[in-house]
Amino acid sequence: xxxxxxxxxxxxxxxxxxxxxxxxxxxxxxxxxxxxxxxxxxxxxxxxxxxxxxxxxxxxxxxxxxxxxxxxxxxxxxxxxxxxxxxxxxxxxxxxxxxxxxxxxxxxxxxxxxxxxxxxxxxxxxxxxxxxxxxxxxxxxxxxxxxxxxxxxxxxxxxxxxxxxxxxxxxxxxxxxxxxxxxxxxxxxxxxxxxxxxxxxxxxxxxxxxxxxxxxxxxxxxxxxxxxxxxxxxxxxxxxxxxxxxxxxxxxxxxxxxxxxxxxxxxxxxxxxx
Numbered sequence: 001x002x003x004x005x006x007x008x009x010x011x012x013x014x015x016x017x018x019x020x021x022x023x024x025x026x027x028x029x030x031x032x033x034x035x036x037x038x039x040x041x042x043x044x045x046x047x048x049x050x051x052x053x054x055x056x057x058x059x060x061x062x063x064x065x066x067x068x069x070x071x072x073x074x075x076x077x078x079x080x081x082x083x084x085x086x087x088x089x090x091x092x093x094x095x096x097x098x099x100x101x102x103x104x105x106x107x108x109x110x111x112x113x114x115x116x117x118x119x120x121x122x123x124x125x126x127x128x129x130x131x132x133x134x135x136x137x138x139x140x141x142x143x144x145x146x147x148x149x150x151x152x153x154x155x156x157x158x159x160x161x162x163x164x165x166x167x168x169x170x171x172x173x174x175x176x177x178x179x180x181x182x183x184x185x186x187x188x189x190x191x192x193x194x195x196x197x198x199x200x201x202x203x204x205x206x207x208x209x210x211x212x213x214x215x216x217x218x219x220x221x222x223x224x225x226x227x228x229x230x231x232x233x234x235x236x237x238x239x240x241x242x243x244x245x246x247x248x249x250x251x252x253x254x255x256x257x258x259x260x261x262x263x264x265x266x267x268x269x270x271x272x273x274x
Contacts, residue, residue, distance in 0.1 A: 014129060021133055037139035044130045044143050048150060051123040055156040055164070058120065117161050124167035131171050140178040141186070147175050147198070148190040154197035162206040166213040169205050172198040173214065173222045180228045188237070191229050195241050199226075202257055203248040219256050227262040235273065238266050 021040075024032040134140050157168050175194065179186050202222075205213070214222065230241055242263050249258075 036137045040134050041142045047127045052153040054120045055160055121163050124164045128167045128171050131174050141184045144175050145190055148193040157201050158204050165205040169213050176225050180225050192237050199245050200248045203252040223257045230262050242266055
């Protein structure tokens, strides 16, 4: 119910923004196109910051909660069993002489966690929408630079909700594709930082089987894009990227992205330098 309401609440503002952006682009005037680019770039930066704060707040709540609350969160289907956990807490508190939660019950904390999760999902979807509009308006350069500096968000995203991860994987894929189009000049440092930050998410994200984030064709395309970006870096930077990728790839449950051919090419070229 919350998810459906969220989608309904987001549709009207997006439709209005879509209309304004499309009309500005159709007019063809430089000033109107520049307005689109400035507004979207500003929105990207603001939404990126808000998403980072939202996910960081969720992580902090978990880290600062009691050990029993952390234990409950590890139990499968804990959200469905939450009402019973309150009675369990009372029993544990009595037996172990623990202090009960001072302000919030477990169910109240669960409600807050759910609300924060919905907010994070909304912001991730909004960020994906903005990224797509930036691509249409040929204004991806600033987004790529911001993405290459989003260190905290990249780290937190590894443990975020699968739907949040899905949006972030799609954003990363779009931005990586833009790096190889040749329309914009992206520094080697920005390319390196983007790879080092966001390749782990691509390995560890819960892409799903029934509802995959990317289709098989899209995954293959992204792999080719990643290989092209990696091959554009220095030998030393390639080594760092591929070593990190191999570690993440080996310890993740996913078989994507498979950069084995890129790794083999780097090994072959490295031998020539010996």
